[in-house]
Amino acid sequence: MTSKPNRKDQHVHLSEMNYSETAQQGLEEIRFVHHSLPEIGLKDVSLATAFAGLQFDYPFFINAMTGGSKKTAVINGNLALIAKETGLAMATGSVSSALTDADVTDSFRTVRENNPEGIIFANLGAHHTLDNAKRAVDLLKADGLQIHLNAAQELIMPEGDRDFSAWLTNIEDIVQHIDVPVIIKEVGFGMSQKTIQQLVDSGVKTIDISGRGGTNFAVIENQRRPAEEYSYLYDFGQSTAESLLESQLYQGAVEIIASGGIKTPVEIVKALALGAKAAGISGEILHLQLTQGNDRTIAAIERWKTELATLMTLLGKKSVPDLATTDLVISPNLAHWCEARGIH
Numbered sequence: 635m636t637s638k639p640n641r642k643d644q645h646v647h648l649s650e651m652n653y654s655e656t657a658q659q660g661l662e663e664i665r666f667v668h669h670s671l672p673e674i675g676l677k678d679v680s681l682a683t684a685f686a687g688l689q690f691d692y693p694f695f696i697n698a699m700t701g702g703s704k705k706t707a708v709i710n711g712n713l714a715l716i717a718k719e720t721g722l723a724m725a726t727g728s729v730s731s732a733l734t735d736a737d738v739t740d741s742f743r744t745v746r747e748n749n750p751e752g753i754i755f756a757n758l759g760a761h762h763t764l765d766n767a768k769r770a771v772d773l774l775k776a777d778g779l780q781i782h783l784n785a786a787q788e789l790i791m792p793e794g795d796r797d798f799s800a801w802l803t804n805i806e807d808i809v810q811h812i813d814v815p816v817i818i819k820e821v822g823f824g825m826s827q828k829t830i831q832q833l834v835d836s837g838v839k840t841i842d843i844s845g846r847g848g849t850n851f852a853v854i855e856n857q858r859r860p861a862e863e864y865s866y867l868y869d870f871g872q873s874t875a876e877s878l879l880e881s882q883l884y885q886g887a888v889e890i891i892a893s894g895g896i897k898t899p900v901e902i903v904k905a906l907a908l909g910a911k912a913a914g915i916s917g918e919i920l921h922l923q924l925t926q927g928n929d930r931t932i933a934a935i936e937r938w939k940t941e942l943a944t945l946m947t948l949l950g951k952k953s954v955p956d957l958a959t960t961d962l963v964i965s966p967n968l969a970h971w972c973e974a975r976g977i978h
């Protein structure tokens with residue numbers, strides 16, 4: 635008898651199988667305006683940022699991915715070591731299964747053991763209660779909690795949820811009663827003005843718009859099915875660039891994080907220039923770890939830090955908040971999106 639394939643192992647495998655060096659997150663449709671007199675020096679640049687009441691040395695982090703099986707526990711352990719060496723914050727994948735299965739619980743503990751001092755976010759779905767949210771945070775001694783919104787993914791998953799009517803109430807309860815910062819995130823389908831407004835009204839302070847264009851869970855979940863049924867959802871949702879534009883009107887009321895297909899320092903800087911406080915990277919870091927190992931992944935991340943500082947110098951921006959004043963030009967395609975959506 636063959637055992638049932640583990641969903642978390644399949645996610646990692648399929649994410650890597652569908653890996654592409656480039657992403658269609660829309661950030662290529664945004665261009666910097668070059669000014670020839672930056673009026674600052676490289677030494678003046680700080681990569682530090684702040685969100686969710688926490689201070690970060692770098693404006694990017696390892697976003698939610700995995701954990702919950704033997705194989706993914708090893709990957710999570712490695713990601714935690716990479717986070718420790720590079721000083722990046724890290725989110726684990728959903729700890730949902732760890733709340734009911736003692737073996738899985740142990741696998742998540744490695745993350746904190748490997749990186750005792752680092753900033754770690756726990757992660758759960760929005761169907762969970764306040765009690766589970768507290769348990770997830772305790773398990774990882776987490777500094778914060780990500781709650782993911784993944785309705786598209788759930789609907790494609792054979793074993794997924796079909797009823798999303800309690801999500802907003804759960805979020806409201808958790809945000810009001812848990813004593814760590816909460817980040818509400820998508821999983822690669824992007825966010826709209828309406829979603830952001832609903833979250834703001836529910837007391838949410840930090841949102842990761844996680845847009846379309848990188849890791850695609852419509853593809854991944856469909857490939858887990860025996861026959862293709864959901865390929866019509868492959869390009870569903872807002873790209874990361876569109877989602878960041880959607881967030882413009884709310885950036886005074888809520889902190890925005892960017893993720894979805896972010897792979898390079900240029901893309902990180904574009905996201906920050908559109909007002910994001912930081913960029914989350916999942917698929918690219920997973921690919922580097924799986925194909926090149928920890929040391930070369932660490933070396934790549936160190937290179938990204940240098941490239942970020944170089945780009946900021948060229949743009950004449952000393953800090954991440956300064957980047958939000960960068961002169962940008964958007965493509966006719968994105969300009970049309972803004973016009974249609976009332977974004978100025």
Ligand code: FNR
Binds near residue numbers: 697699819848920
């Ligand atoms: C994810 N992502 C994710 N998100 C989340 O909130 N909880 C989770 O458990 C997972 N699991 C997961 C597994 C794997 C293998 C990947 C690659 C990703 C989604 C992730 O955090 C992010 O929102 C999207 O992947 C888009 O970013 P990238 O991958 O294009 O950088």
